Amino acid sequence: YQRLRDGLARTRDNFTSKIDGILSFGRKVDDELFEELEEILILADVGVSTTEKIIDNLKEKAKEQKLKDAEKIKELLAEEIYDIMEAKETSFKITQPTLILIVGVNGVGKTTTIGKLANKFKRDGKRVLLVAADTFRAAAIDQLEVWAGKNNCEIIRHEEGSDPASVLFDGIKAAKSRNVDVILCDTAGRLHNKKNLMEELKKIYRVAQREFNEGNIETFLVLDATTGQNAIQQAKIFKEATDVTGIILTKLDGTAKGGIVISIKSELDIPVRFIGVGEGIDDLQEFDSEKFVRALFE
Numbered sequence: 001y002q003r004l005r006d007g008l009a010r011t012r013d014n015f016t017s018k019i020d021g022i023l024s025f026g027r028k029v030d031d032e033l034f035e036e037l038e039e040i041l042i043l044a045d046v047g048v049s050t051t052e053k054i055i056d057n058l059k060e061k062a063k064e065q066k067l068k069d070a071e072k073i074k075e076l077l078a079e080e081i082y083d084i085m086e087a088k089e090t091s092f093k094i095t096q097p098t099l100i101l102i103v104g105v106n107g108v109g110k111t112t113t114i115g116k117l118a119n120k121f122k123r124d125g126k127r128v129l130l131v132a133a134d135t136f137r138a139a140a141i142d143q144l145e146v147w148a149g150k151n152n153c154e155i156i157r158h159e160e161g162s163d164p165a166s167v168l169f170d171g172i173k174a175a176k177s178r179n180v181d182v183i184l185c186d187t188a189g190r191l192h193n194k195k196n197l198m199e200e201l202k203k204i205y206r207v208a209q210r211e212f213n214e215g216n217i218e219t220f221l222v223l224d225a226t227t228g229q230n231a232i233q234q235a236k237i238f239k240e241a242t243d244v245t246g247i248i249l250t251k252l253d254g255t256a257k258g259g260i261v262i263s264i265k266s267e268l269d270i271p272v273r274f275i276g277v278g279e280g281i282d283d284l285q286e287f288d289s290e291k292f293v294r295a296l297f298e
């Protein structure tokens, strides 16, 4: 929890401290106050539509309760955000052999996240296999190999330029014969060539469906928190091409845009599974919305 709270330091500066600043004792609860609050939320990347929803609800509650004391607004705001964040989803557990496709734009932290996930699953006692299906860049394959080494887990790789779907095919075959619990499959993320990328992902997914029990296939979309609202746009693009089952939000440590989590929860119907709070192998946490809201406001 402390790591999460520390990780959110810049978001807290940009968001919580500013809110504390305007909600001082004696401040009148009026339109001006709500306008300032709205601006703070938007600047923290909560997103325009989500912010409007929150502010409308706050205004209504303030009116109902005939609120005079601005300090009370903070409590109401935390409740409002908690309502949005409240997870209906259960936590992510590996109970049967699972294939996790890791998708996302280049640079968001896919490879690093695979390294961190491999570490986590190994600590949980699982047998892990990495599949290097980002065959577009030799560096990506080598980078994955480094993570395989650090985690002491197996990797299936082909040479640069080979067909990503066939790397996955070999990966699944190897995983079955070696009793692997979790396959983590890296994929390419060159969004400037969107059409090809989406075709490639569809092909990978078809192989996954054909060769693996469909109920045990996950597609985790990695998003970079520092890109703010851009991340929402990326998610919408990937959602069109693949059945995204979970989101991993990286680089929450370095950003003041942590409000993006609220936006993701409100605007996309996809559970946030993990968050990245640093570059190290242990800097990955299972996402817990209650903890997140507490770490933001406490």
Ligand code: GDP
Pocket (backbone or CB within 6 Å): 104, 105, 106, 107, 108, 109, 110, 111, 112, 113, 189, 250, 251, 252, 253, 254, 275, 276, 277, 278, 279, 283
């Ligand atoms: P990929 O192109 O999507 O595979 O991205 P990489 O895994 O190569 O990561 C790009 C950069 O982001 C690297 O320098 C990583 O160390 C860094 N990175 C990844 N996750 C995090 C995170 O949670 N926090 C921070 N601060 N940096 C991260």
